[in-house]
Amino acid sequence: MIRLLTIISSRWTRLVLVLLIIQSLQTTLFSDLRPFGVAAQIVLLFVVVAGSLYGLAIGALTGLIAGMMIDMILPTPVGLSSLTLGLAGATAGLLIYFFNQPTWWMRLIAVAVASVLGEIYFPMAQSVVGLDGWLQLRVIKVALIVAICNVIISPLAIVVCRWTLSERKTAV
């Protein structure tokens, strides 16, 4: 019973529930509002923020879980988003690793760069599994707009990510 409660109250359970809400926002609001014809990627934002706050391993794990969830609703092969988002989370963690004591603007830079790379990983992975045709010059435009949107929304994402992934002692 205690073990079950520990699992339920763990940050990973919280992460899955929060990701469910974030993903629903991605498929509704953010796929509808398209600045310059590009959909902002808040799932990717959450993953790179997790990577920039908690490092490579947590970033990769968050990305893999988030990707697995989004794979279930995309027409692309299952596992593709989990690999690319996992890689994006790890990239964000790796970028922050190079800064000794990262300040807020260093994290923002890491979020921006990891967002650009994360958005490019997906069409690359699509090409690897034979879904050709997406690696075009348009990818650069898409990646830059996604990065700008992510930087704008990142303060909110940092708050949500901190609340979700912080480790708390269970009262049980």
Add this chain to the structure above:
Amino acid sequence: MAAGQSTRRRAIILLILSSIILITLDLQNSSSVSSLRSVFGAVFRPVESTSRVVTRPISNAWHGIFDYNEVLDENDRLREKVAQQEGATIAAAASVRLAQELLALNGLPTLAGINAVTTQVIGDSPTNFAQTVEINQGSESGIRVGMPVLNAAGLVGKITKVYGDRAVVMLITDPDFALSIKVINTPRLATTTTTIARSNSATPSPVVPLEPNQTLDSFVSTTTTTTTTTIARFTPSVTTLPATPSGVSSITVPLASDLAVRETGVIEGRGPARQPTVRFIDNSLRFGDIQVGVPIVTAGGSRSLSPPDILIGSVSRVVERLGSAGPVLEIELVADLTNLSFLRVLLYQPITEKVTP
């Protein structure tokens, strides 16, 4: 701390391996992945529906602020277009009905004989690397994977995923989209007509070709009225002259060489920023030079996922290639894929796909 890191590393390796296994399984069309998707969909849909309701005001406010002027301009443009097309639509509808009657009379398949389901678009693709939309009808309405999807203008895409009460439509612009099509080319613009002079007597009249510079008056002495219906980008229909009081009537029919020539190819999407292209067109002499503006329709056939003669678009650019390789055609779609609302799914399956009980 070290134990925690080791567990985390194991979890990452496990997740990476499971991702790769899932990709492999899904590319093999595994049923377990499909059922996993269905289960997740059942959990996720209520959350998504709630989010849609909650975020609708934000979405409306966004569109109100950023798209208002565009909507006004579009409204003006559309009013003008509607006024222009009102007359042509009536003529076109009459021609279509006539064509369908002729096809039915000859036992050929027509679109009118295929059942359809009207659906509404409920969502766009959440990523920037898939040209799909989600519709609010699924397998419960008889929709199956591969069925063609149309809007009022023409072909929009095909069904790629089906759930109980919803389905995913892959748009023509998706790089994974491919469909066999027909290019209806008009090799020459000048029309040569043949006049069949017919009297009331039982003796048949000879068929006399009419020279381009000759007029009908040299053959028919009485005054006649000719009505020609011209629909943009389509071959003009046969013109019939009414019977004359003297009992001699003339019928002008186009020569066989003036009729539209059809050639098949494959249309392929190239992403949202680029027009789809048509490849594998034969570089035959009879087909002639392809004119910009000629229509592109679905080819049909026992192996095609789409019935014949659904309008897709028109040729906007012809890219000639060296050697015997045929030209590549860039296609301007008739359907506006950026603004889809109501769609029609044709419940059509080719004979090769039908499951016999």
